[in-house]
Amino acid sequence: MTNTLRTPYDGVVIAAPVTIPYVRYSIESAQWWIGRALSTLVAQAGIKASDIDGLCVSSFTMGTDSGIGLTQHFGLCVRWLDTIPLGGASAIAGLRKAARAVQARDADIVACIAGDTNHVDSFRLTLENFSRFNQDAVYPYGAGGANASFALIARNYMRTFGVTREDVGRIAVAQRANALRNPHALMKTPLTMEQYLAARPISDPIHLFDCVMPCAGAEAFLVMRDETAASLGLTAARLLSTIERHNAFADDPIQVRGGWAMDIGELYAMAGVKPDDLDIVQTYDDYPVITMMQFEDLGFCNKGEGAEFVRQHDLTIDGDFPHNTSGGQLSAGQAGAAGAYLGLVEGLRQVLGTAGPTQVRNASLALASGFGMINYDRGLASGAAIFAGPSR
């Protein structure tokens, strides 16, 4: 195992996982959704808003607002503030920064929140204005959005490693089964493999059930030191390790791996655990093929063995490899930047034993990963965290 010289996250805990139930379209603003998450955090943790002295926010649809505008909007007086525009990697990146802030006592209680609204045309506007490289060199090519960009990556990956649509479909079908136990999931009807395979093509080889449904929603958690949590009487999860990487493997002509593959040794070494020790895994599932890539890059199998891995494992809540237990973005919905938080927040509920209908028995050790920012031809940002519940 890799040796790491990084300072351990001793004493850093995560508490109060909050999900504001998603809706397909909302007439409210992103600020409204973030405000609901903040209010719920305060109520759930039994604290006053004035106890929060650190704020970290992520959103695509806040318009010209950033974190600083929200402090005045919400009447917060904080001594630590960050706005993280890393899309699907925002939760891991926010957690990492907040953890170091509370560890160094720059702040005592950091609220990490992601929320987005979804107006009727906001998804297309986000697509059209996503990044400069995207405006110049992607949007004018058929305006297929992330679907077309990931279709190119998926097609190359599937051809290179002999992966079939059915292999990829196992991930989507299992997540739908999980979602049926999550009352807040947007997808409420079962999905069979036959239905998955028969779905209409969106951008070959991406078909309808490979795509997330954009929606409005918010997710949040609190980061603090263990003694703060104890004084508040909060049960919390201990942060064991994290990794973050941007623009990895730039020389790969087309993406077949994410930045996790660079840092995976450190992730497990810092946590002092092995992949087999994990009770649950929450990957970033913007497309199931990206989840398959993560199974490889996060060390559950070798590169090119992702398809065999999903054939050999049951990814449902009661299976031998419980994965994306809330249904993930594919079946619960993708609420913009909150999609980055969804797996981490669900993982927290799991190790805290508060996941309710999606609870995996005796879950105490979890991994959550993030992936984001298809600036041009590939996802640039990746991250992962391992955390443990009080029973471990």
Add this chain to the structure above:
Amino acid sequence: MLQRCEACGSFAYPAREACPSCLSAGLAFVDAPRQGVLLAETTARVPSDVYFRERAPWRIGLVKMDCGPTIVTHLHADCVEGAPVRMSFQLDKSGQAVAFAHPEGETPNMADDKQWREMTADPKFRRVLVTNGRSMIGQEAVAALKAAGAKTVFVGVAEPWRPFAGEQLLRGQDGIEIVTLDAADEKSAADLAADIGGKVDILVNTTEYVRPGGLLDRRGTSIARDEIDQAYLGFINLAQAFGPAMRMRGADGINNSAAWVNILSVHALANWPAFGAYSASQAACMSLSHCLRAELRPGGVRVMNLFTGPVDTEWFQTVPPPKVAPRAIAQAIVSGLRGGLEEMYVGDVAEEIRQRLGANPKALERELDR
């Protein structure tokens, strides 16, 4: 054209301000090697943009250039995954330069590809109006466009009952239709547009009015007024008569309007005192063409300006060679439309002026006075 780092020689794409290999700011656009390999393709079936939604399914791919960068690109239908491709940048309907991948070799009916035709204004299958059939350039343009597969070529002739040289090449020919048009006459232009305005996919403005002389050796403004009436106001009459319908028909199925072509003297760009007032009338037309380009762009209709040096016609009798053959201009019209270009320079004089304008415009101004 791709950016190449002046410090380390690496190519970069998409366009940027610092070299990703060495952080130099010296990134110049150069003609890059065009070869690459198609890594992966996809067919976007449900695009979010209305333009592509109407044209879906739309095929794109990712190409690894032999010179380094990877490029998201439009694909010719004959491009195959894993095979070599040849890249070019084309102007799309919105006027943006976009990458287009062609198969490495020639394939049957290559120019008829649906996505390629969106990037160009190929006269094949299209209906064209050539505005002045009395001129040599006009007659050669008709022949070249017909040979290039234009379905119908309308040829504008003022007072068509009056005989003219070359008439027999136009009359009674299959797919060539003589129509009454005097571009300098607002009513004539409007009358013709009322008749065939909805059937003009490409308009080739071959209006010509060449007179020698500058300012001091001509008395009065009557010749200058004629130059303005014929070339500049004629252009306005044509634009106002045909432009609105062309702009509305930019997406009219396969019979859509596609392009407007102007033939301008290269001395629109740098005054030639021997034909000084004429040069000024051409400069006015060029300026107006940029206005027309902006106004036709919302409809996806291109404006191509073809700049030429002195043409081998009677009004340039006193000018020594090299001169441009009308046939060369006609061929350039066709190749420019096939390539979807915005600007072309035809002949040695035009090309020289283009280069010298870039190198030293004050020296060019001085030396044109000879």
